[in-house]
Amino acid sequence: MDLDQTISALHSAFVAQLDRASTLEAIEAVRVEALGRKGKLSEISKNFGKLPPEERKTAGARLNQVKQDLEARLEARKADLQSTALDAQLESEWLDLTAPAPGPRPGSLHPVTQVQREIEDLFVSLGFTVLDGPEVETEFYNFDALNIPADHPARDMQDTFWLKDGRLLRTHTSPVQVRGLEKLGPPLKMIAPGRVFRNEEVDPSHEHTFYQLEGMMVDRDVSVAHLIYFMKTLLSAVFHRDVTVRLRPGFFPFVEPGFELDIQCIICAGKGCPVCKQSGWVELLPCGLVNPAVLRYSGVDPEQWNGFAFGLGLTRLAMMRYGIDDIRLFSSGDLRFLRQF
Ligand code: PHE
Numbered sequence: 112m113d114l115d116q117t118i119s120a121l122h123s124a125f126v127a128q129l130d131r132a133s134t135l136e137a138i139e140a141v142r143v144e145a146l147g148r149k150g151k152l153s154e155i156s157k158n159f160g161k162l163p164p165e166e167r168k169t170a171g172a173r174l175n176q177v178k179q180d181l182e183a184r185l186e187a188r189k190a191d192l193q194s195t196a197l198d199a200q201l202e203s204e205w206l207d208l209t210a211p212a213p214g215p216r217p218g219s220l221h222p223v224t225q226v227q228r229e230i231e232d233l234f235v236s237l238g239f240t241v242l243d244g245p246e247v248e249t250e251f252y253n254f255d256a257l258n259i260p261a262d263h264p265a266r267d268m269q270d271t272f273w274l275k276d277g278r279l280l281r282t283h284t285s286p287v288q289v290r291g292l293e294k295l296g297p298p299l300k301m302i303a304p305g306r307v308f309r310n311e312e313v314d315p316s317h318e319h320t321f322y323q324l325e326g327m328m329v330d331r332d333v334s335v336a337h338l339i340y341f342m343k344t345l346l347s348a349v350f351h352r353d354v355t356v357r358l359r360p361g362f363f364p365f366v367e368p369g370f371e372l373d374i375q376c377i378i379c380a381g382k383g384c385p386v387c388k389q390s391g392w393v394e395l396l397p398c399g400l401v402n403p404a405v406l407r408y409s410g411v412d413p414e415q416w417n418g419f420a421f422g423l424g425l426t427r428l429a430m431m432r433y434g435i436d437d438i439r440l441f442s443s444g445d446l447r448f449l450r451q452f
Pocket of ligand 1: 282283284285323363366397398399420421422423
């Protein structure tokens with residue numbers, strides 16, 4: 112084999128080796144073996160001294176050509192491998208930035224809670240304090256102190272769930288009127304949102320568990336005009352529009368005089384539907400001036416102080432607000448319902 116053939120043989124051997132190299136390390140090994148200082152091609156050039164000048168020239172040119180060719184192939188193969196590796200990395204680390212984040216879905220507040228918080232903000236801005244009371248109440252706070260003695264027919268309308276020890280699940284938020292006055296005394300402007308219970312025949316507009324928001328203002332010389340002012344402010348803030356209301360006399364032993372403030376049904380616009388029991392009106396705001404007996408039970412002198420009170424049906428209000436025609440949806444725990452808020 113002459114020198115030229117030896118060089119050509121080495122060239123094709125390295126080209127074949129390079130084709131098989133599938134990692135950057137393997138490519139580097141080929142480079143060292145072929146072009147390194149102690150590599151095969153350098154070995155050849157060491158013997159060039161023994162050659163006649165003419166042959167040395169052609170062999171040198173051939174060797175350089177082969178070296179350049181191999182260098183170019185090495186680079187190309189490296190670039191090839193790097194781009195394959197990059198493609199693989201891009202594929203494996205691919206991220207859909209528009210996909211929902213992993214983990215639990217963000218929740219939302221219950222529609223009743225949303226309405227409650229809105230009304231709380233409104234009344235706080237009007238100088239009212241937000242109070243809380245127990246859901247398990249004594250007979251005294253739920254009935255007696257509100258001027259509803261044991262033999263009073265008003266108790267029949269608020270049948271509830273009794274505990275063995277004589278306590279009961281409160282039927283309204285009104286007990287907090289008495290608790291609030293006992294604790295803070297007059298003058299007092301308070302609201303008390305919360306859960307209440309009744310032993311009800313359940314239907315689209317009656318539930319055994321629902322929410323009310325009690326309100327009371329006790330000061331000197333409070334009149335029905337004050338009451339109407341606050342109720343109007345409340346309703347226009349809640350509905351963000353003018354609602355049609357009517358005031359009827361209403362009887363509650365703890366107010367005198369007592370009123371029933373109705374709003375025209377927003378679901379059917381007064382035409383009649385299951386929520387308004389086909390009447391076109393929804394009872395929303397029973398209210399009145401605080402009965403002096405209640406003040407006395409709360410340790411407040413009715414000669415010095417008087418006030419107004421109202422009991423807003425929070426659940427019913429949320430139904431009006433969002434156009435919900437079945438009260439049972441609120442405590443159904445049905446996520447298809449809840450996710451809409
Ligand atoms: N507590 C009464 C009810 O639940 C509502 C009410 C509150 C009426 C305050 C008048 C004044 O039916």
